[in-house]
Amino acid sequence: MLIILVISLLVLLLIGVPVGFSLIGSSLIAILVQDTIPLQAIPQRLALGLDSFPMLAIPLFILAGTVMEAGGITKRLIHLSEVLVGHIRGSLAHVSVVSNVFMSGVSGSGVADAAATGSALIPTMVKRGYGKGFAAAILGASATVGPIIPPSIPMIIYGSLAGVSIGKLFIGGAIPGLMMSTSLMIVSYFIAKKRGFEKRQRARFSEIIAAFKEAFWALLMPVIIVGGIFSGLFTATESAVIAVIYSLIIGLFVYKDLKIKELPKKILETVTMSSSIGIIIAASAPFAWVLAYAQGPAKVLAMFQNIASSTIVAMLLLMLILLVLGCFLDGMAIIIITTPVIMPILGQFGIDPLHFGVILAINVMIGTITPPVGTIMYVALSIAKCSVVEFTKEIWPFLLVLIGLLVIFALVPEIVLYLPNLLMK
Template identity: 35%
Template sequence: MIFAYIVLPILLVAIGTPIFLVFLTVVAVAMLFFLKIPPVALQQVMFGGLDNFALLAIPFFVFAGQLMSSSGIANRLIAWAMAMVGRVPGSLGVSTVAASTALGAISGSSVAAVAALGQTLYPKLIAAGYGQRRAGGLLASSGAIDIVIPPSIAMILYGMAAEQSIPRLFIAGILPAILMAVLLSLFVVVDSMRRGIPSDHAFSFKAAAKATKDAFWAILMPVFVLGGIYLGVFSPSEAGGFACFYAIVIGLFVYRSMTLRDIVHAAGSAAMLSGQILILVAAASVITWIVTTQGVPQAIIAWINAMELSAFAFLLAINLLLLAIGAFLDPTSAILVFAPLLAPIAMSLGIDPIHFGIIMTVNLAIGMFTPPFGLNIFVAQQVTGLPAHTLYRGVAPFVVVLIIALIVITYVPALSLTLAH
């Protein structure tokens, strides 16, 4: 059993096996050679793992994100964020953080935000004097906000895995995401003052008004989507469908920047990305089923109870564990595997499961740009052309900044729960 659950997955990951195949191989070996479970159970549990209405929100929001790129909504939001910031040292860097937050509020995709911002803002950051290392690190790290601010695909998966309310998770993520954005912006301002990087532009009411007018319909998208969820007008899945419809209408008839060919191309890209996510869901559901039927969660709870850990110590240990996991696993895989195991333990210690979901999401968001395998680092590398070692050094101070945010989010539950209750 040690070979199946520990040695085998380490070997498979080391040789570059896709994560979903790692999950399926581990389960298949355990079922055939150790547990003597009929192989037909594998496919039954996989399909059962996908039989969840909440998962419909994922392809919808992924498609909406692709449509935003095709319709010009993303670029208008970036221009609007840049116009709203001025008169502070490093205003272009602050604009990068603001633009990433705005994109996250309508797509929930960290990778998409890093790609879009990198193409648009990286040359400007270099021209403004930020340097390759700092510019690359800022782009890779600011995308972490997109996993936390609603609508968040990671929170949809946590809500499904831990059987928690997705709308409440969305609401709970608002203030933590704002805290992350504020701390990143403050660091950019202080660092720009130290490095002598001036304000990129003075704030202009005329320019801000023009950018707001140009991006008006883009800005309304998260208002309609999130407002509809919070007011109970539609479920998260229905909100995702509305976001797609809204992006198509705005792109075709308002901005007139999108064609039917663009819609088909966006649909194909969204189908590919959704398939990658959902096959991970199916594979991870088998892992969860195996460890649950073998009594692993109950054994862990008993072990923790025997250690008499306080909630404070437990959360500290969980943060260290998830930060390490996030540096190697993507948030989708990590949440699907660990949320069903850790959420019951947290609840047994009196920790609110919604608050715990935010803690998990923020940890794995930081992992998105933590060396060696943070996905945002690889995306930034493709967009900027920078070598990995330069980006590793570039993200280091931003990892520290967001760990400070994580500590506040972890030990000040009101930050997450005030709006959610």
């Protein structure tokens, strides 16, 4: 049954069936072959897959992000980034990184961040001679940081499935996210210096103060979200509700860039994006149930016990598997499919589920900028109007740095666990 389940999933994915329907189809095929499980198990499990209070945070954070983008948040954060780092060689490359750090506190979605900042920055980068491939690569690499610095949709999904505190996962991603951003800026600087990219004039102190004042309300949102979660005032799901209300107030009454007539369009965008994620989440429930029925997790655990000689080897093997999966599967699907299988392995080898949750999120985000199925990659390509080959030539230095940092985070758990242990004992 297990072999039929896995093979049917791979075949359906290879022939181009969407991930959600591939998960449902493979579950159905395995049940029909087994002929002992009633077919009504599939709709029952589909309903149970979405019956989760923490999952409500996903559409709410997406809505908050779309509303804040329409409310003028993005342009103010980009302007602030430009006055802060525009004087460094390769100005717009650094602006791309810093803008995505700021945007990460808004939506929790790397794809949304890439679309929002990319539409403003990539055309300008191309006009200033950065090249389409490089513009798409640095934007894509920068957007991977979005779901690592809180809030984070991948961490919400993992935390819900693994029973790990979503608030602690959010806090645990802060230091790794900032390290990733800093490293991307360092790589960008050396590339810019080698290629002779532009260097803008340093902004005056008065300009910096003015930019901070203009972006103050945008910068306050992640402070409210993260501060409220780790202080215990509200849960991650409740913080998403607050984020929506806050974004509406700022967009309509403070910045006044958001118009009432635009709200139906933004709600429709949220529904479209949330439904694509929701289908995968719902479809993964019967798949995971059939996988457990076929004793998939136990068999994978037995395989790891035979191969892995230590915790470090087990962690490195898990990362390698996840990186390979990231080249072919959507990140949400990877988290949902692998979490039930991986949890027994974490317990067997003494790996902290909180630590691994952040590592998993970074893994799947790296997968979003790797061919052939990188979601952020395709967003950047569509804006830059360049080919996968051009993108691949430019992305590899950033990819190597991100993978190197991933190994460091995996081998030094304290980088992830320090802030959660300090702030949320």
